[in-house]
Amino acid sequence: MIANFIDGLLRYQFLQNALVTSVIVGVISGIIGSFIILRGMSLMGDAISHAVLPGVAASYILGTNYIIGASLFGILAALLIGLITQKSPLKNDTAIGVVFSSFFALGIILISFAKSSTDLYHILFGNVLAVRESDIVITSLVGLLVFLFVGLFYKELKVTSFDPIMAQAYGLSVQFFHYALMFLLTLVAVTSLQTVGTILVIAMLITPAATAFLLTNHLGTMIALAAFFGVISSVIGLFFSYSYNLASGATIVLTAAAFFLLAFLFSPRKGLVFINKQKKNKGDVIT
Amino acid sequence: MQVKQALTIQELTVQYQGKTALAIDNITIPAGKITGIIGPNGAGKSTFIKGLLGLVPTQKRKITLGKTPIDNHRRQIAYVEQRSALDLTFPITVLEVVLMGTYPNMGLFKRPKKQERQQALAALEQVSMSAFANRQIGELSGGQLQRIFIARVLAQKAEVIILDEPFVGIDMTSEQVIISLLKQLKAAGKLILIVHHDLHKVSHYFDDLLILKQRLIAAGPVQSAFTKSAIDAAYGDLLGDLLGKEFSK
Numbered sequence: 001m002i003a004n005f006i007d008g009l010l011r012y013q014f015l016q017n018a019l020v021t022s023v024i025v026g027v028i029s030g031i032i033g034s035f036i037i038l039r040g041m042s043l044m045g046d047a048i049s050h051a052v053l054p055g056v057a058a059s060y061i062l063g064t065n066y067i068i069g070a071s072l073f074g075i076l077a078a079l080l081i082g083l084i085t086q087k088s089p090l091k092n093d094t095a096i097g098v099v100f101s102s103f104f105a106l107g108i109i110l111i112s113f114a115k116s117s118t119d120l121y122h123i124l125f126g127n128v129l130a131v132r133e134s135d136i137v138i139t140s141l142v143g144l145l146v147f148l149f150v151g152l153f154y155k156e157l158k159v160t161s162f163d164p165i166m167a168q169a170y171g172l173s174v175q176f177f178h179y180a181l182m183f184l185l186t187l188v189a190v191t192s193l194q195t196v197g198t199i200l201v202i203a204m205l206i207t208p209a210a211t212a213f214l215l216t217n218h219l220g221t222m223i224a225l226a227a228f229f230g231v232i233s234s235v236i237g238l239f240f241s242y243s244y245n246l247a248s249g250a251t252i253v254l255t256a257a258a259f260f261l262l263a264f265l266f267s268p269r270k271g272l273v274f275i276n277k278q279k280k281n282k283g284d285v286i287t
Numbered sequence: 288m289q290v291k292q293a294l295t296i297q298e299l300t301v302q303y304q305g306k307t308a309l310a311i312d313n314i315t316i317p318a319g320k321i322t323g324i325i326g327p328n329g330a331g332k333s334t335f336i337k338g339l340l341g342l343v344p345t346q347k348r349k350i351t352l353g354k355t356p357i358d359n360h361r362r363q364i365a366y367v368e369q370r371s372a373l374d375l376t377f378p379i380t381v382l383e384v385v386l387m388g389t390y391p392n393m394g395l396f397k398r399p400k401k402q403e404r405q406q407a408l409a410a411l412e413q414v415s416m417s418a419f420a421n422r423q424i425g426e427l428s429g430g431q432l433q434r435i436f437i438a439r440v441l442a443q444k445a446e447v448i449i450l451d452e453p454f455v456g457i458d459m460t461s462e463q464v465i466i467s468l469l470k471q472l473k474a475a476g477k478l479i480l481i482v483h484h485d486l487h488k489v490s491h492y493f494d495d496l497l498i499l500k501q502r503l504i505a506a507g508p509v510q511s512a513f514t515k516s517a518i519d520a521a522y523g524d525l526l527g528d529l530l531g532k533e534f535s536k
Contacts, residue, residue, distance in 0.1 A: 038377060152396050159387050162377050165368050169340050170391035171361035213378065217423040222378045 005239050015242065017136055018128040018195075022238045022252070024139050025192045025204065026230030028146040032188045033209035033230070034223045035181060038161050042206050043093055044081070047100035048182065049189035049201035051077030053107025056123055056193070060114040067138050067190050074186030077103055078179065104198075126197030126249030128238060135194060142187045149184060150223075153177070158219055195234060196249035207256040208233060214263040214270045229259050291318030291476040292353030294339075294447065300347040301331070301338045309334045310502050316495070318446075318478040321469060323493035323509075325483055327522050330500045332482045333369065333451055340366060340449070352447065362391040365445035367436045369452050375425040381435055382420040385410050388442030403442075410441035414464055430461030437465050441472075448472065451482045454492075466492065489513055 008015045036045045055073030059066035077099050084095035111120045122130065150157065160167045160177045168174050185205075192201045212225035237252025244251075265272050294316040301309045309331035316322050324332050337343040339350060341358060350357040357364075365388070388410065389403040399407075411417045414434040419427065427435065433453055440448055448469075454462055473479055473494075481492070489496065489509060496512040498504040498521050505517035 038374070040374075155390055155393070155398060156395070158379075159390055162379055162384075163373060163387065165342065165372065166366065166387065168342055169361070169364060169366040171358075217378050217380060219378050219383075 001243055002239070005242060008242060014129055014131070017131045017133060018238055018242075018248075019235065020136055021131045021139055021191075022128055022195055022234035022248075023231050024143045025188075025195045026208070026232070026234035027227040028143050028188050028230075029192050029201075029204040030208045030212070030226035030228070030230030031146055031150055031223050032181070032184055033205035034212065034219075034226045035157060035161055036185065037206050037209045037213060038219075039181075042202070043096050044078075044182070045185055045189070045205045046202040047081065047096045048074045048077055048186050049192075049198055049205070050100045050107075051103035052186065052190055052193070053104050053123065053198055054110050055107075056190075056198075057107050057110030057114050061110065065134075065138070067142075067187075070190040070193070071183075071186050073103060074189060075183060078182040078186070122197070123193065124197045124199050125247045126193070126195050126200065126252075128195040128248040128252075129242065131194050139191045139194070142191050146184055146188065149180065153180075157181070195238075196252050197247075200249040200253045203253040203256060204230065204234075207253070207260050211256070211260045211263045214260075214267040217269070229256065233259060291446070291478065293317050294357070294478055294480075295351045296339065297349040297351070298347045299335070299338050299345065299350065301334050301343060301345050307501065309338060309499070311335065311499075312503075314497065314503060314506055316478060316480060316497075319473060319476045320494040321473050321479045321481065321492065322495040322497060323481050323483045323489060324497045324499060325486065325489065325521075326499035326504070328484075330521065332484075332499055335497075335499060336366070336449055336451055336480070336482060340364065360447070363446040364449065365440040365443045365447070366449045367433075367440060367451065367453060370429065370433060370436075370455070375432075377424070379424060380420065381416065381422050381424060381427070382407055382411065384424055384435055385438045385442050388439035391443055406444075407438075407442045410438040411435075413441055413468060414438045428458065430457035433457050434461050434464055437468060441468070445477070447478045447480070449480045452484060453481060454483070454485070454488075486518070 009019060033045070036042060052070035052074045055069035055071065056066045059069035062069075080099050081092070081095045084090060084099065085092045108120070111123065156167070156172060156177060160172060160174050164174045188205070189201045192204045196204050208229035209222070209226040211229045212222045215225055216222050233256035234252050237255045238248060240246060240251040240255070241248035263271065266274070268274060296311055296314045296316075298312040299309065300307065300311075324335060326332050334343065338345045338348065339357070341348065352360045385407040386399050386403060389399055389406055393399065393403070408417065408420070411420055414437055416431060416434050416438060419431065424432065424435070437453075453465060469479055483489070483492065490513065493509050495507060496509050497506050498512060498517050500521045504521045505512040505514070
């Protein structure tokens with residue numbers, strides 16, 4: 001079976017494209033996802049990844065590249081959520097719920113105008129085997145942007161994530177980093193759309209990052225581990241998708257979930273098994 | 288010795304939903320002194336600090352450090368907020384938190400190098416927390432954590448130090464470590480401003496005092512400002528009576 005996969009890789013361009021895309025998407029969603037979960041913005045990540053749908057549909061209708069339309073709607077959703085949170089007494093999660101479901105609904109209607117229902121299926125659940133070469137260029141550019149941004153502003157991202165009040169007190173624009181991260185989140189959501197589809201983008205953003213979070217106490221290590229889990233989940237998922245003809249989104253996400261489960265149970269510092277043992281040991285001392 | 292600069296609040300007004308939470312004018316806070324801010328719950332103590340730093344929307348805000356607006360000096364201001372909002376599960380070690388103190392003076396795109404690390408290690412040493420350098424911050428007690436934030440202030444080498452309720456819920460050792468460091472910083476001419484709610488140790492901690500209750504009730508050296516009439520005005524008569532023996536006159 002693995003031999004068959006490797007053989008396919010050597011032979012078929014589409015499978016090579018899929019692999020390259022999976023690797024890049026795995027890395028960047030791990031990196032951005034780490035900041036998303038540390039800032040408690042998982043729900044926001046979910047919202048934006050759903051909110052790009054009308055942009056994708058509009059791009060299909062207009063025949064333009066989907067990344068532009070999708071980014072536009074992603075940013076619009078982030079701004080609207082910010083606006084509703086600031087200008088009404090509603091809480092952030094409520095604003096998120098209202099905005100993203102509306103955008104998603106709009107997207108469904110636009111898609112039914114645009115093309116056949118197979119496209120909808122691919123957008124919703126991902127079809128990494130259908131990635132075109134022009135998509136790879138875009139994915140790589142997004143990847144480069146993520147690396148540049150996080151590389152250049154690592155220190156600022158760290159302090160605005162951990163202690164935004166301190167950051168603000170010494171003159172950093174916390175708002176700028178929030179919206180910059182939202183912008184990157186949108187781009188990452190759009191690129192992951194190819195591998196896992198809109199509905200499951202959130203899994204690529206948070207599951208590898210959550211796995212990494214359980215394994216380390218250093219931000220740098222966490223980001224590296226999240227990228228690592230993102231990549232191997234993507235590649236293993238791609239393998240199962242190709243071998244059994246399954247939706248790539250589902251196989252990738254389930255692989256990531258399997259790694260999460262392992263970390264949840266067996267992480268040396270924060271794993272369930274270990275924590276229970278610690279408690280037991282403490283109990284022994286008392287009695 | 289460098290001439291240290293006083294903080295002058297010409298005016299500061301903060302309103303929440305149309306209600307005035309704080310209206311202050313004409314206060315000067317001197318450098319080289321530890322100034323306490325006291326007042327009952329809801330008096331606007333934290334609001335005063337946040338308004339001062341521009342962290343909350345203000346209606347009027349005219350504040351200078353020396354001769355120039357305070358906002359030109361942000362990098363020289365260290366602020367430790369009430370120990371509450373921070374995520375203690377964050378993947379960050381004690382040393383890395385202290386290292387953040389060096390960020391304000393580092394500029395964009397730069398990363399902490401050896402010099403900054405040494406600065407942070409020295410600060411940790413000063414609060415007697417070197418042994419904890421590589422611990423995750425969630426493993427510390429409240430007092431230890433507060434010492435870490437004081438170390439971060441030291442690493443920043445700030446001229447203005449603002450602490451919001453630093454002594455709440457901390458152990459005796461930590462309190463002593465912090466107090467003795469603050470006295471050293473004061474001797475070095477720093478401007479130190481501390482929000483405080485416990486009236487009993489006022490004359491022990493502070494040189495100067497601001498007593499607030501939405502507006503300024505009293506200000507000046509503790510000996511002259513910490514009076515029964517001022518406390519009565521801020522807290523009501525009952526507390527003033529109970530505390531009778533604490534006052535200087």
